[in-house]
Amino acid sequence: MQTERSVAIDLPQKLLVWEDDGDVFLTYNDLEFLAMRHGLDTADESLTGIADAIADLVAAIAGNE
Template identity: 55%
Template sequence: MTDNGLVTIASRFPVAETIERLMAAITARNMLVFARIDHAGGAAKAGMSLRPTELLIFGHPKGGTPLMQDKQTAGIDLPLKALAWEDADGKVWLTFNTASWVAERHGLDDGGAAVKAMDQMLPAVAKEATS
């Protein structure tokens, strides 16, 4: 499903395993993993509950830099991010922004090849992570 630039796909795996599989798919493509954030773990440390929810921040300067050279505000949406989360029924999902949405959001004039490459890569790594 797609909503406001977000793509959400079902995962056959638990949240942590989905993120591990995503990391493997990303690093196999010579991209960098910048951070892995365990939102549920953070909530627990604050004495709050949250179903499993993890964010992965990743990318490569060769992909993101052309977008920021065009409009530096694109840096608010870069590096790329993917969120693995478990819904109230125990189903796991992976959600990410499309690069074309980022380009539209920031009114990018250039970076067409980078946007196209990201829009092809994101569904591919998501599929590897979730199926």
């Protein structure tokens, strides 16, 4: 948010867990998408760290640790 204020509209990062016909889905906006949307450097280390943490969280929720 310090680099580009508009990113605040998409933060904090959210995960949507939903079910359809017995299948459970987890949906979220990819950090690379958010970076491009707000004109941020996609190679920024802090974004990479956050993206990795979210991927780990999603894998843990899905049982794919």
